[in-house]
Amino acid sequence: MTEHALNRTSEVKAHRTRRRSDVPFFLVMSGISSCFILLIVLLLAADLMFTSLEDFRAAVMKPEIQAAFKLTIISCTVAALLSIWVATPLGYLLARYRFPGRLLIDTIVDIPIVLPPLVLGLSLLILFHLPIGGWELEAWLRDDVGFPVTYRWPAVILAQFSVSCAFAVRTMRVTFDQINPRAEDVARTLGCSRGQAFLKIALPQSWRGMIAATTIAWARALGEFGPILVFAGATRMRTEVLSTTVFLELSIGQLNAAVAVSLLMVVMAVIVLVLLRVLGTGLTS
Amino acid sequence: MIEFKQVCIRAGDFHLDKISFDVGSGQYAVLMGRTGRGKTTILESLCGLRRVQSGKIMVRGMDVTHWPPADREIGYVPQDLALFPTFTVAEHLQFALKLRRFHKTQIKHRVEELAEMLGITHLLQRHIDGLSGGESQRVALGRALSFRPTVLLLDEPLSALDAETREEIQALLRTLTDTTGVTTLHITHNAAEAAALADRCFHIRDGQVIEEPKPAADERSSA
Numbered sequence: 001m002t003e004h005a006l007n008r009t010s011e012v013k014a015h016r017t018r019r020r021s022d023v024p025f026f027l028v029m030s031g032i033s034s035c036f037i038l039l040i041v042l043l044l045a046a047d048l049m050f051t052s053l054e055d056f057r058a059a060v061m062k063p064e065i066q067a068a069f070k071l072t073i074i075s076c077t078v079a080a081l082l083s084i085w086v087a088t089p090l091g092y093l094l095a096r097y098r099f100p101g102r103l104l105i106d107t108i109v110d111i112p113i114v115l116p117p118l119v120l121g122l123s124l125l126i127l128f129h130l131p132i133g134g135w136e137l138e139a140w141l142r143d144d145v146g147f148p149v150t151y152r153w154p155a156v157i158l159a160q161f162s163v164s165c166a167f168a169v170r171t172m173r174v175t176f177d178q179i180n181p182r183a184e185d186v187a188r189t190l191g192c193s194r195g196q197a198f199l200k201i202a203l204p205q206s207w208r209g210m211i212a213a214t215t216i217a218w219a220r221a222l223g224e225f226g227p228i229l230v231f232a233g234a235t236r237m238r239t240e241v242l243s244t245t246v247f248l249e250l251s252i253g254q255l256n257a258a259v260a261v262s263l264l265m266v267v268m269a270v271i272v273l274v275l276l277r278v279l280g281t282g283l284t285s
Numbered sequence: 286m287i288e289f290k291q292v293c294i295r296a297g298d299f300h301l302d303k304i305s306f307d308v309g310s311g312q313y314a315v316l317m318g319r320t321g322r323g324k325t326t327i328l329e330s331l332c333g334l335r336r337v338q339s340g341k342i343m344v345r346g347m348d349v350t351h352w353p354p355a356d357r358e359i360g361y362v363p364q365d366l367a368l369f370p371t372f373t374v375a376e377h378l379q380f381a382l383k384l385r386r387f388h389k390t391q392i393k394h395r396v397e398e399l400a401e402m403l404g405i406t407h408l409l410q411r412h413i414d415g416l417s418g419g420e421s422q423r424v425a426l427g428r429a430l431s432f433r434p435t436v437l438l439l440d441e442p443l444s445a446l447d448a449e450t451r452e453e454i455q456a457l458l459r460t461l462t463d464t465t466g467v468t469t470l471h472i473t474h475n476a477a478e479a480a481a482l483a484d485r486c487f488h489i490r491d492g493q494v495i496e497e498p499k500p501a502a503d504e505r506s507s508a
Contacts, residue, residue, distance in 0.1 A: 182367035188354040189332045189361040190432065191384035200380075204371040 044266060051259045059260035064236045065245055069264070071153060072241040076221040079160035083168035083217035084210055091172025091213075092198060096181060112166040117226025120162055124231040125150065155232035156239055160221035167220050168213040175209025176202065215276040219269055242268075286310040286468040287331065287436060289494070292340030294323070294330050301326065303340065306487055306494040310435075313462050313469045315479040315499070318489030324472045325364070327494070328438045331470070332359045345435055357436075360429030360467070364440040366421050368413045374424050375400075375409040381432040399427045402461065419450035423457070430465065437462070439471040443478055455481055476500035 059065055093099075094106060112120055128138040128150050142148040149155050183205075184197040192200060225243040228234075234244040242265050249258040288307040294300065301323045308314040318324050329335040331342060333354035342350045349357050369377060378396045387395070400406040403423040413421065422442060429437060442458070443451045459482060462469050473479055479486050479500050486499035 180365070180367055182363050182365060183369055185329075185334050185354075186361060186363060186367045186428075187369070187380070188334070189357070189359060190381040190428065191355045193353070193355060196384070201369055 044263075047259050047263055047266075051256055051263065055256040056260040056263065059249075059257040060264060062257070064240065065242075065257070065261060067237045068240040068242050068245045068261075071156065071239075072222065072243075072268075075153065075156045075160055075241060076218050078157050079164050079221040080168075080214050080218035082157075082161050083165040083221075084172075084214045086165050087168035087172040087213055087217075088203075088206070088210065090169050091174075092176050092202065094169075094173045095176035096184075109166055109169050112163045113170075117163070117224070118230055121159060121227030121230025124155075124159060124162065124227060128231075150231065151233045151235065151239060153232070153239060156228055156241055159227035159231045160224045162227060163224055164217035164220040168217040171213035171216055172206070172209055175206050175213070178209075179205050211276055215273060218272055222265060222269055222272075286312070286345060287314075287470060288341075288343035289327075289331075290341040290343065292330065292342060293338040294326055294335065295338050296326060296335070299323065299326070300492070301489075302492050304492070304494045305340075306496065308468055308470060308485065310468055311466045312484045313459075313471065313482055314485045314487060315471045315473055315483035316487045316489070316494070317473060317476070317479060320474075322489040323492070324489060325440055327489075328361070328440055328470065328472060331436075332361045332438055333357050334361075358432070358434050360432070360434035360437040362422075362425045362429045362437075362439050362442055364442075364444065366425040368416075368421060368424060368428075370413065372413065373409070374405060374411050374413065374416075377413075377424050377428040378409075378431050380428065385432060395431065399431060402464070403427045403457070417450075418446050419454060422446065422450075422454050426457070426461065430461065430467070433465070435468060437467045437469045439469065441472050441474070443473070443475070451478075458482060 060069075090109070094102065094109075115123075128141075129136060138148070138150050147154070149158065179202055184192075184194075184201050187197040187201045188194065223243060225247065228239070228241060228244055229247065232239040234240055234248055236248065240248065242261055245261045246258045246265075249255075249261060286308055289305050291303045291305055293302050294304075299321075304327070316324050316327065326335060330337050331344075333349070333352060333356075337350060340350070341348050344357060344359065369380070372380070375396055378399050379392050382392045382395055396409070397406070400409055403426060405420065405423050405427065408416065408420060408424070413424065416424065426442075439458070443454055446454060455478065458469075458471075461467075471482060477500070483499045486497055487494050488497050489495075
């Protein structure tokens with residue numbers, strides 16, 4: 001073999017080596033990623049294998065589970081709507097303005113995310129029943145306003161809202177961080193007040209973020225359990241939502257029903273996530 | 286028309302101390318200076334987007350130092366243009382007029398007039414996605430001029446354009462300002478641009494705004 005041919009061969013080998021160099025990267029990255037995906041798929045597969053269609057049908061036909069399903073849909077939707085209502089202005093303020101106490105507010109917003117769920121429920125319970133100079137919030141709501149909260153359905157919504165709103169605020173803050181504030185500045189030079197610049201320029205650009213925040217809040221509210229158990233209780237047909245149903249069915253040894261309800265929650269979450277993403281956020285790709 | 290009187294502006298560690306200059310009615314002034322010397326800060330304080338620590342900013346003979354941007358009637362084209370992503374080209378031109386509650390027929394007439402002047406009539410129904418740099422620049426200019434401001438502020442309007450488009454927009458700027466009589470303050474690094482457009486030329490040196498003779502037409506170096 002001539003020297004020229006040898007050089008060409010080594011060049012070709014070197015070139016092939018360079019071309020193959022991306023393969024280990026993708027193997028490692030996808031290998032690590034697939035561990036998590038596999039874990040979730042196996043969890044769901046195990047649930048599916050554990051239960052049967054008859055068990056599932058029997059569970060969802062129970063009146064108490066149907067009531068829990070109805071309350072779950074309503075409470076999650078109300079909690080998500082309340083969350084986006086609060087998260088949009090709060091996220092905007094945190095993203096756009098530097099004001100005294102901003103760091104403190106930013107930290108307070110995160111507290112429900114890091115706080116143990118049971119502690120959050122306990123804190124809600126204490127807040128509503130703490131006597132302040134002979135006055136008590138729950139007593140005032142019950143006796144004067146005629147709207148008792150603790151251990152009733154409003155407590156379910158408030159417990160769900162307390163956590164889901166924190167996630168919605170985070171999402172909305174990131175959304176507004178990604179929107180160019182200069183467009184709002186220009187709008188103000190064109191004649192807008194700050195409020196008009198927000199409503200006419202920033203808000204229309206944030207609709208994908210709003211849908212994402214609502215979705216996250218809804219999904220978070222669906223999975224909420226600890227604060228509901230402590231603050232709203234788990235009274236069948238009254239304050240029972242699907243997450244507490246799983247707990248109640250487990251506590252009376254009805255493992256099949258607990259798994260069936262778990263699968264129902266998975267289906268609900270998947271439907272909502274896929275539907276909202278397809279409809280609004282364009283995150284399907 | 287524009288007058289800065291001993292204006293002090295601070296933004297973090299950066300500050301401009303006691304700057305004073307004025308631009309007469311209908312003049313085309315160019316403000317030059319190296320990056321980070323405060324050219325954009327001066328424009329922002331003039332249109333009310335940045336607070337000043339002390340001094341006075343006068344526009345049309347009125348002290349507008351503490352006026353909100355909406356009341357100053359100043360057209361502003363920022364460097365990144367900041368077009369509104371959810372708007373069509375026509376909506377950009379209508380925006381300031383709708384805020385001022387002009388009648389529909391007046392808005393329609395003004396939009397048609399502006400679009401013809403800027404050569405963007407064929408783009409009116411388009412969204413801003415996919416507009417070229419020159420087209421976007423024309424839309425931003427139209428938006429800033431739509432409400433017939435007496436002052437127009439341009440922050441490096443030609444810097445991101447290719448040579449041919451730059452020539453076109455440069456000619457358009459001269460025509461627009463001559464036609465409308467708007468007083469213009471234009472930021473640039475480019476001496477040739479200043480030579481082609483400026484009636485008066487200011488430089489920022491050592492935190493002060495100093496008027497200097499405008500560069501020769503064939504000068505190509507940056508300030």
